[in-house]
Amino acid sequence: MSLVSVGQRIGDRLHAKAAVVRVQIEDRLDWIVIAWLIIAGLASAVRIAFSPAGQPFGVETMLPYALLVFAPAASLVLALRWFADGDRQPQPRFRLARIGRWTEVERELARKHRLYGAGGIMVSLMVGMLVAVPIRALEYFGSMPAISGPVPAWLSVLHTMMTLDVVLMTSLYAVAFVAALRHVPLFPRLLAAIWGWTWRSSL
DSSP states (O other): OOHHHHHHHHHHHHHHHHHHHHHHHHHTHHHHHHHHHHHHHHHHHHHHHTSOOOSSOOHHHHHHHHHHHHHHHHHHHHHHHHTTTGGGSOOOSSOSOOSSOOOOOOHHHHHTSTTOSSOTHHHHHHHHHHHHHHHHHHHHHHHOOOOOSSOOHHHHHHHHHHHHHHHHHHHHHHHHHHHHHTTOTTHHHHHHHHHHHHHHHTO
16 A cells, blocks of 8 residues: 555545534534633633622623623624625635636536535634634633722723723634635635734734
8 A cells, every 4th residue: 555545545534534523513503602601701700709809890890701701602693694605605806826726616616626615624723713712711811800990091901902802803713713614715814814913913
């Protein structure tokens, strides 16, 4: 047996396993959203309870955590509606494939190709985008205390900016995940924009 055939068999197995993972994720999207709401809600309650904020907790205390909990879930649900037609959405006019030997094919012909859609390594990328949501939330929980009452102006501004950043990024990752799941043509550009924003905000 040649190395080429062994590599082909391994690649086929990995592709098949990735397809199973993708189907399992898609079938459990409702449970994923519910689990996120429960776990993130409990984590927010614990963070507020153990923060050095004075009592009583007001809107300025609860609102950031409410946004953090509900914004990604709402974004995912809305994206499922926005991208319901998935790969039937129009292709971008400006093509990114400029280097190499590329051939334009019809949509129906592309669908018949064994590598069509979110399979193989794309499943790992999708899982990574989904996992990025709780990771960003954990970073927020660990770095930002709950605030209430009069606070210094610098702390209020910092808290607001950090809250907007985590809410925006988790929501965008949820939307990008659905775009990949539904084979939306704009997905590569969307993900590149998210990564660009992440890199810029980290500077």
